[in-house]
Amino acid sequence: MFNNGTLIHDSIQRIHQLSRDAIQLAENLRQQERQLRKQGMALPAGSLQKLEAIHVDLEGLAQKIQEQQTELSQLRMLANTTEFVNSSLDLDEVLNGVMDRVIQLVGAERGYIMLHNRVTNEMEIVVNRKLDPTSSQDEEFIFSRTIVENVARTGEAIVTTNAQEDSRFKEQDSIISLALRSIICVPLIFRDRILGTVYCDNRIKDGLFGKRERRLLNAFGDQAAIAIENAQLFEQIQQTLREITAIKVLLDNILASIASGVMTLDGQEVITSYNLASETIFGLTAESALNQRFDVKLPQIYEQIQREAQLVRSLSENLTVEASPTLDQRGPLSLNFKLSPFKDAERIT
Known part of the structure; x- marks a missing residue:
């Protein structure tokens, strides 16, 4: 028999992770949207809006389940009879x-x-x-x-x-x-x-x-209604997970098909996406670049574009900058960078 409190807690944590995944995917898609249009490609209609809506729904869902868990702890009546009911999130x-x-x-x-x-x-x-x-x-x-x-x-x-x-x-x-x-x-x-x-x-x-x-x-x-509501919500989460997974696969395929190098950074300068073309251009594999600081993995480039990158963040505008770094993996290069700001669901950079 599962521990209901642990199961609900784990479910809430999973929902929050799904929510973070959804907003990160939305940010990645938004970053690539202009590039895709220039190359005659387009995202499925409503992809960004759907991801942002999923993010909002998931956060609301986590709050609801947390509130329901509080209510469950107050319902001691018929505990022996309802133990099974409240130990599962499978609707059937x-x-x-x-x-x-x-x-x-x-x-x-x-x-x-x-x-x-x-x-x-x-x-x-x-x-x-x-x-x-x-x-x-x-x-x-x-x-x-x-x-x-x-x-x-x-x-x-x-x-x-x-x-x-x-x-x-x-x-x-x-x-x-x-x-x-x-x-x-x-x-x-x-x-x-x-x-x-x-x-x-x-x-x-x-x-x-x-x-x-x-x-x-x-x-x-009363107990059964809470359990049924939780199970229905969890079923919706599973459906949402399938949708997010499908969108992630789509994004990965799109990034892989772009000839230009595409790299995204979070607010701490950590590389969060890095396509195949970037591997060729920078001579650095995705495995070694992802989740690493940009200024640590590619310091020669960072030194030449950091001022423009700061302007992009502060002004929330796109900038184009040229750089001529000498990389250990590739030697001297002449590169053209197009820097674009990330915005979250509230349009905050």
């Missing part, structure tokens, strides 16, 4: 774990978890359980939709001890055809937002669900 595993434990918790014959689909604006069954393996498949997804929709709309749990005699529901087709008796349905609410519902029923016993079961399932639903 969480949903199935919730469903199994709900059935055990209230002794239902059938159970469903329904989540709100933001695209269709409908409640959709994502997990279902039934204890009777001989029941027909036609019955599998038949439930009291009126009860579910009422709970999803109001955020209030509904319990009926005998639906056959309950004036609120006894005329419903599903109640009659399935001979439903005990029904309980509670909302899954996260910060005043209804994620879905948990619905359980029993066709055999009257009075199976009462105030005690309602309180129990409501408390469990």
